[in-house]
Amino acid sequence: MNDFQNIGIFLQLAAMIILLLKIICTFDCTGVSGRTQILYALVLSTRFLDLPYEFQISLPSFIIKIVYLFVAYLTVLFIFFVHRSTYEREYDTFRFDLLIGACTVMALLCTYKKWELLSILWHFSVFLETFAIFPQIYFTTKANYTGSSLVFYVGMLACYRAFYTVHWIYLLLVEGYVDNYYVAASGSTQFIIYCGYFVWMVPIFKAQYAHLKNDESQLDVVSIAPNDFECNISKNESLFNN
Numbered sequence: 001m002n003d004f005q006n007i008g009i010f011l012q013l014a015a016m017i018i019l020l021l022k023i024i025c026t027f028d029c030t031g032v033s034g035r036t037q038i039l040y041a042l043v044l045s046t047r048f049l050d051l052p053y054e055f056q057i058s059l060p061s062f063i064i065k066i067v068y069l070f071v072a073y074l075t076v077l078f079i080f081f082v083h084r085s086t087y088e089r090e091y092d093t094f095r096f097d098l099l100i101g102a103c104t105v106m107a108l109l110c111t112y113k114k115w116e117l118l119s120i121l122w123h124f125s126v127f128l129e130t131f132a133i134f135p136q137i138y139f140t141t142k143a144n145y146t147g148s149s150l151v152f153y154v155g156m157l158a159c160y161r162a163f164y165t166v167h168w169i170y171l172l173l174v175e176g177y178v179d180n181y182y183v184a185a186s187g188s189t190q191f192i193i194y195c196g197y198f199v200w201m202v203p204i205f206k207a208q209y210a211h212l213k214n215d216e217s218q219l220d221v222v223s224i225a226p227n228d229f230e231c232n233i234s235k236n237e238s239l240f241n242n
Contacts, residue, residue: 008163015156039132047125094135161191
């Protein structure tokens with residue numbers, strides 16, 4: 001594991017923690033797709049099935065995986081239970097069961113030479129992570145708005161995959177091999193999806209910000225008007241008294 005991969009891991013974890021803290025601190029999960037968060041929790045659950053053995057091999061890796069799972073499931077808990085009143089179900093309607101089915105088929109095809117449960121689930125997690133952001137994209141498309149924290153979240157995920165892509169290029173050029181070409185292809189595809197989504201989100205966020213500034217300026221005009229009216233009345237009264 002080189003530095004590029006390490007940076008990517010911590011960027012992904014930081015993005016997840018930032019999203020969770022946003023939901024906790026604002027008591028609001030508006031704009032967040034709960035279905036995407038369910039898929040991410042499923043990705044981590046099927047990828048970290050070696051957790052009991054990881055404790056014996058590497059304690060830091062074991063702790064990081066525990067934190068991953070804790071943050072993922074806590075995010076789902078806050079969206080669907082703690083702050084469910086702010087969860088916008090009407091926008092979060094993407095058929096994520098289709099993604100699960102398609103990724104299951106791809107995992108079976110990739111492991112057809114030797115079907116082992118752990119291998120199938122691991123490949124399933126790789127493919128599912130690639131498309132787990134789709135419900136969030138669909139959510140934003142229907143709602144036609146996004147928050148600054150979500151833009152930051154997706155941007156960090158794009159950076160996470162960017163560092164992993166550099167990691168695979170490094171392995172290919174320096175070491176002469178890539179551990180798993182399915183992983184490299186899926187991760188690179190995920191990076192492209194994240195970048196496209198991020199680029200598409202930024203204009204929406206800018207338009208929202210400009211609209212908000214216009215609303216604030218209109219409120220300032222409304223708040224100033226009564227004061228001006230009172231000043232005119234006082235001037236007229238003074239003239240009348242004179």
